[in-house]
Amino acid sequence: MNIEQMRLEEESKRKAPWKKWGPYLSERQWGTVREDYSESGDAWDYFTHDQARSRAYRWGEDGLAGISDDEQRLCFALALWNGRDPIIKERLFGLTNSESNHGEDVKEYYFYLDSTPTHSYMKSLYKYPQAAFPYADLVETSKRRSRDEFEYELIDTGVFDENRYFDVFVEYAKASPEDILIQISIHNRGPEPAQLHVLPTLWFQNQWAWQGGDRPVLEQVASGAGAGVIKVTDSRLGEYWLYCEGDVTLLFTENETNTHRIFGIPNRTPYVKDSINDYLVHGRKVAVNPEKKGTKAAAHYLLTVGAGQCQVVRLRLSKVEPAALTQPNGKAAAGFGRRFNNTLQARRDEADEFYAAIIPSSLDADAALVMRQALAGMLWTKQFYHYDVDKWLEERGSDPFKPTRKAAPRNDHWHHMYNGDVISMPDKWEYPWYAAWDLAFHVLALTLVDPEFGKQQLKLMLRERYMHPNGQLPAYEWNFGDVNPPVHAWSTIFTYRLEKAQKGVGDKDWLKSSFQKLLLNFTWWVNRKDRAGRNAFEGGFLGLDNIGVFDRSSPLPTGGYLEQADGTAWMALFSQNMLEIAAELAMTDPDYADMALKFVEHFLWIASAMVHMGGDEGMWDEEDGFFYDVLRLPDGQAKRLKVRSMVGLLPLCAATIFEGDLMKKYPELAERLQWFLYSRPELTAEIHEPSKRGVAGRRLASILNETRLRRVLAKMLDENEFLSPYGLRSLSRYHADHPYVISVGGQQFSVSYLPAESDTGMFGGNSNWRGPIWIPVNILIVRALLQYYTYYGNEFTVECPTGSGRQMNLYQVAGEISQRLANIFLRDKDGQRPVYGGSKKFQEDPHWRDLVLFYEYFHGDNGAGLGASHQTGWTGCVARLMHFFATTTAEQVLELGKKAVFKTTADIERGQPAVVAVGGE
Amino acid sequence: MAMSKKQALALFVDRSSQQWIVRDPEGKFWIVPFIEDSWEHRTPFEPTEETDLEPVPGHYTYLLGLPFWPKKEIL
Numbered sequence: 001m002n003i004e005q006m007r008l009e010e011e012s013k014r015k016a017p018w019k020k021w022g023p024y025l026s027e028r029q030w031g032t033v034r035e036d037y038s039e040s041g042d043a044w045d046y047f048t049h050d051q052a053r054s055r056a057y058r059w060g061e062d063g064l065a066g067i068s069d070d071e072q073r074l075c076f077a078l079a080l081w082n083g084r085d086p087i088i089k090e091r092l093f094g095l096t097n098s099e100s101n102h103g104e105d106v107k108e109y110y111f112y113l114d115s116t117p118t119h120s121y122m123k124s125l126y127k128y129p130q131a132a133f134p135y136a137d138l139v140e141t142s143k144r145r146s147r148d149e150f151e152y153e154l155i156d157t158g159v160f161d162e163n164r165y166f167d168v169f170v171e172y173a174k175a176s177p178e179d180i181l182i183q184i185s186i187h188n189r190g191p192e193p194a195q196l197h198v199l200p201t202l203w204f205q206n207q208w209a210w211q212g213g214d215r216p217v218l219e220q221v222a223s224g225a226g227a228g229v230i231k232v233t234d235s236r237l238g239e240y241w242l243y244c245e246g247d248v249t250l251l252f253t254e255n256e257t258n259t260h261r262i263f264g265i266p267n268r269t270p271y272v273k274d275s276i277n278d279y280l281v282h283g284r285k286v287a288v289n290p291e292k293k294g295t296k297a298a299a300h301y302l303l304t305v306g307a308g309q310c311q312v313v314r315l316r317l318s319k320v321e322p323a324a325l326t327q328p329n330g331k332a333a334a335g336f337g338r339r340f341n342n343t344l345q346a347r348r349d350e351a352d353e354f355y356a357a358i359i360p361s362s363l364d365a366d367a368a369l370v371m372r373q374a375l376a377g378m379l380w381t382k383q384f385y386h387y388d389v390d391k392w393l394e395e396r397g398s399d400p401f402k403p404t405r406k407a408a409p410r411n412d413h414w415h416h417m418y419n420g421d422v423i424s425m426p427d428k429w430e431y432p433w434y435a436a437w438d439l440a441f442h443v444l445a446l447t448l449v450d451p452e453f454g455k456q457q458l459k460l461m462l463r464e465r466y467m468h469p470n471g472q473l474p475a476y477e478w479n480f481g482d483v484n485p486p487v488h489a490w491s492t493i494f495t496y497r498l499e500k501a502q503k504g505v506g507d508k509d510w511l512k513s514s515f516q517k518l519l520l521n522f523t524w525w526v527n528r529k530d531r532a533g534r535n536a537f538e539g540g541f542l543g544l545d546n547i548g549v550f551d552r553s554s555p556l557p558t559g560g561y562l563e564q565a566d567g568t569a570w571m572a573l574f575s576q577n578m579l580e581i582a583a584e585l586a587m588t589d590p591d592y593a594d595m596a597l598k599f600v601e602h603f604l605w606i607a608s609a610m611v612h613m614g615g616d617e618g619m620w621d622e623e624d625g626f627f628y629d630v631l632r633l634p635d636g637q638a639k640r641l642k643v644r645s646m647v648g649l650l651p652l653c654a655a656t657i658f659e660g661d662l663m664k665k666y667p668e669l670a671e672r673l674q675w676f677l678y679s680r681p682e683l684t685a686e687i688h689e690p691s692k693r694g695v696a697g698r699r700l701a702s703i704l705n706e707t708r709l710r711r712v713l714a715k716m717l718d719e720n721e722f723l724s725p726y727g728l729r730s731l732s733r734y735h736a737d738h739p740y741v742i743s744v745g746g747q748q749f750s751v752s753y754l755p756a757e758s759d760t761g762m763f764g765g766n767s768n769w770r771g772p773i774w775i776p777v778n779i780l781i782v783r784a785l786l787q788y789y790t791y792y793g794n795e796f797t798v799e800c801p802t803g804s805g806r807q808m809n810l811y812q813v814a815g816e817i818s819q820r821l822a823n824i825f826l827r828d829k830d831g832q833r834p835v836y837g838g839s840k841k842f843q844e845d846p847h848w849r850d851l852v853l854f855y856e857y858f859h860g861d862n863g864a865g866l867g868a869s870h871q872t873g874w875t876g877c878v879a880r881l882m883h884f885f886a887t888t889t890a891e892q893v894l895e896l897g898k899k900a901v902f903k904t905t906a907d908i909e910r911g912q913p914a915v916v917a918v919g920g921e
Numbered sequence: 922m923a924m925s926k927k928q929a930l931a932l933f934v935d936r937s938s939q940q941w942i943v944r945d946p947e948g949k950f951w952i953v954p955f956i957e958d959s960w961e962h963r964t965p966f967e968p969t970e971e972t973d974l975e976p977v978p979g980h981y982t983y984l985l986g987l988p989f990w991p992k993k994e995i996l
Contacts, residue, residue: 037978058980210980257984259955263977264936268955395979397929404929 004354007118012452017177018118019422021317024384025066025075027092027106027428033410033477034059034387034433037396041409043478044096044104053087054258054274056206058395059386062091062432063201065110065124065170067180070422072205072384073216073237076317078170078184079199079298081280084132088199088277092429093135101145102757103766106429106869107138107154111851113169114372115379116354117450121347122172124380125851129159130166130194147759155841164190166305167847173347178240178319181344185312188305189847195304197280199251200315202230202242203296206255219293220250223322225333230297243316243325244299245336251276252294253287314340358448360886367882370825373852374879377872378445383425385434387477389417414480418465424457427856430766430868435476436461437484437543440491441776441874447498448883454495455510461488462517471524482553483539485570486525487780489518489577496584508585515581515592522578525571535609536619537567546758547645547730547769548629549742549749557744559634565619565627566647568610569703572654575603576701583662593666600701601676603654604683604690607703610651611686619651620686625711627651643740643751644721644732646769646777652712653780655702655787657694659897694791696897702788709788710798716781717813718802726834726863727773727821728781729755733860735770755860757867767867771860776874778821782881785814789890790897811890818881824863825852825878837864854878930989932982933974941985942966942974959985 001009010016029035030052036043047055052062061068063077081088094106109127116122134157141152159165167187174180188194208215216234221241223229228248232240244250253275259265261274275287276298303311316335325333358375359368393399393415398408400415411417423434424442431438439457447454460466466474468481475482492514500506529537538561540553550556552564579599586592610627611620617638619627627648628640663670677684677691684690688702688709704712716722721732731753739752751770758768788796789810797807800816808816824835835853836842843849854875855865933942941953943963951963968974982989 037976039976058978209984211983263934263975265934265939265941265955397931397979399929402929406929 002353003350004116020070022119023380024068024422026062026383026432028432029057029060029062054261056257061205076202079201080128081197082130099139100142102151112377112380115376116351120174121351124170126168128166130164131159173344175343180317182315187310191307193306198301198313199298201298203255218297245314249300252289252292252297254294255296362886366827371879371882374876377854378876381425381872382422383428385419385423387419390415411480426873427868427871433477436473437487438873440487441877443491444880445876451499458492471520484543486574493580535606536563537571538564539567542566544769545767549641549751560632563630566650569650569654572606575599576656593669607687608683610703646730651703653784655784657787657790658699695793698791700791713798714802717800723801724860726824727778729860730769731771772857774857779877782814785810815885818885822882824858834863835865932977
């Protein structure tokens with residue numbers, strides 16, 4: 001066990017709070033639903049970036065490369081000023097949904113370079129222009145652009161020309177759980193010396209004004225040790241000290257709303273949230289408190305950094321009081337001596353050691369770099385998320401229990417919710433709120449480095465403070481009642497098996513309690529989303545935003561309703577996952593055996609509905625060999641919406657192999673199942689025959705029988721349809737020349753292949769499922785291919801790519817898709833990373849080219865990154881794929897099959913069998 | 922049937938006079954100064970047709986120390 005693993009162990013056993021401090025500060029709190037108290041629910045325009053520097057937040061904080069404690073009482077982040085900007089840079093700037101031609105978008109360059117899972121070491125980079133930041137240009141130019149044009153990016157403004165910018169690296173290293181060393185390294189990449197104001201800032205989240213309690217205090221105390229010292233006093237956190245190296249001016253104000261600027265009402269105190277900004281930018285010396293105390297404070301360093309030179313600022317946020325830092329000779333000290341450097345270097349080395357045990361040595365240096373930055377991004381994207389919906393409704397006059405209530409624009413059926421936890425976010429600027437189905441994918445990657453955190457995250461969504469009393473899982477704050485694909489059970493059984501393999505024993509208590517709640521969720525789906533009670537499911541947009549002809553979350557312009565191929569396929573997979581969990585629990589608890597049988601039968605009902613329902617007008621189209629949504633019209637007619645999209649590939653994902661252990665243990669269960677299959681032959685007539693044995697006697701639960709599987713694969717692996725050089729597209733390229741068009745009431749609706757950005761405003765217009773490559777659904781398909789391979793073995797081969805003449809087994813196909821996905825980020829033979837498309841700076845500049853961003857989705861033809869730029873969230877799952885194929889051979893998959901376990905890289909490299917995360921009971 | 926005449930407490934700003942305005946649960950409007958014990962120093966306010974009151978989030982009522990809602994310690 002290496003040192004970081006020991007820290008994880010100490011944290012897990014509550015011996016030391018290594019995770020008390022972490023990157024839990026959001027990158028954007030303004031423009032969020034929880035800060036929105038408008039009548040209309042226009043969150044973006046209610047609390048703007050312009051207001052953010054002056055207006056105290058209600059529910060959280062934001063900052064640059066920052067950290068906070070795990071209740072976000074105290075925050076630390078970086079602020080900068082180049083002397084030219086109209087405001088100091090305290091937070092990342094970006095365009096709101098309505099300002100940009102493709103929805104909200106951060107307009108800054110920042111990178112998560114490293115993090116250990118306990119955040120004992122973290123490193124990030126922010127690139128700060130020396131010229132005035134082009135705020136207005138970004139807004140105005142973007143507004144002028146149409147949806148058919150690319151977004152206007154910061155680099156397009158020319159502000160980085162001649163390299164006139166600073167690279168600002170921020171490193172955190174924990175000497176102990178509550179003694180954090182901070183090193184800020186500023187590199188001038190430009191041709192001339194340049195001045196920079198560096199303002200490391202410490203502040204309290206304002207809770208005293210809204211909910212009472214003692215007001216915490218920051219105050220300067222004497223040090224006499226060549227450092228500025230701020231003492232922190234808080235009723236819950238106790239005392240801390242922030243040591244700031246050197247003879248530095250400390251500025252103090254209050255984290256209070258500047259009511260004069262925001263509401264036009266004179267302030268009660270001159271010391272308000274934006275006072276440090278006003279002190280510096282406008283020279284208002286009276287704006288900061290001469291008594292050197294407050295609830296927000298910054299150390300003011302004014303540096304002149306030579307061309308190509310670097311200067312360093314060091315700080316220390318610590319429980320260690322000044323007296324304890326006294327040197328042996330009795331002189332005062334601030335803890336910035338050799339020991340500071342040694343500790344920082346030790347944490348860097350320990351991070352290397354930790355990742356050496358995670359990243360397979362068979363990966364080359366570039367792949368290792370990509371994998372490490374993917375995991376760094378996952379870990380940096382944790383955020384303290386605070387939202388008491390009941391309180392929020394009350395504060396906007398929408399208390400659900402008061403007869404005088406006003407209607408709330410959203411979430412008024414979710415007043416049971418109290419969220420106040422550290423959660424893995426999709427992207428802390430563009431999506432600084434959790435999304436339950438994203439989170440299920442995040443866990444796949446996070447468990448590479450911190451399985452305990454993965455378990456905690458999955459459990460959190462099932463708690464009474466999150467899950468609706470009716471069993472629905474919350475979608476996301478814009479509409480908790482929206483419906484996301486049900487992948488929670490899949491992630492749960494994955495995580496359980498991972499821990500079982502690593503520790504030798506699974507956490508059955510956790511699995512049991514998860515199962516109970518997942519059962520509520522399954523029942524919610526069955527009772528709410530199967531309109532006709534025939535096992536054909538709806539669900540609305542189901543995470544795939546604009547993939548359909550119509551907005552699938554709104555009433556259809558035709559009237560009637562959709563039977564969704566994806567909704568039904570998700571439920572088939574959900575049934576399989578519940579069966580897997582019940583079967584695992586039944587091995588030691590017979591009470592679960594009946595539930596396992598229940599889910600076998602439920603899977604068969606759903607799978608058969610998928611292929612039978614509607615007869616000739618069902619979801620399966622025999623002529624095309626593909627699944628489609630079916631439009632059920634009010635007059636009883638039905639029509640397939642023949643869009644070849646990910647919706648039609650998802651039925652392939654509902655595939656899981658079973659080894660037969662459950663039936664061996666419970667022969668009577670086998671008899672009951674046999675009776676069921678015997679008496680209902682129509683259920684299995686059109687799907688894969690579940691009793692038919694495959695390699696090693698395994699059984700397969702799958703909607704697709706072999707014939708249909710081959711037909712779907714032929715389309716999926718066709719480079720003119722789904723298979724791109726960089727993974728599987730969300731929509732077939734066939735629709736580039738053959739748009740799908742439907743006329744309704746004289747109006748035409750169409751879907752055509754759009755490999756880059758969306759050309760509609762559907763779902764905010766900031767994402768696009770009509771062509772680009774999305775990592776999470778690709779992962780589900782890779783998983784399914786491995787399931788099929790484990791069942792069919794080497795004898796089952798397909799042409800890949802279709803028409804190429806190359807035959808591959810399904811392990812090879814899965815590997816091929818995974819490699820194409822990884823190639824998005826890896827340097828190609830010309831040294832270019834496809835993710836950066838034609839951006840010369842990112843492709844060629846040594847200070848840019850190895851900084852990897854994990855975008856939300858990718859161009860369907862050239863792999864360029866699109867959408868949110870820091871959605872390391874589920875895109876970070878590429879790390880799991882890279883790890884898997886670097887450590888697992890086809891032979892091992894076939895041999896171990898259901899005995900799938902998850903070894904660490906170290907185990908594998910010690911010669912122990914590598915294994916795969918597939919199926920099993 | 923007797924109907925409740927209670928209304929939701931609401932806080933506003935009147936930018937023209939630079940003052941906080943509170944509508945109490947009885948529906949009466951008050952000017953509330955931005956000082957300690959603000960409610961004790963309230964004075965009546967009569968909105969006219971020209972009055973443009975801008976709603977302010979409910980949590981600012983805590984900031985003003987209004988007596989209508991108990992403060993709640995969030996865990």
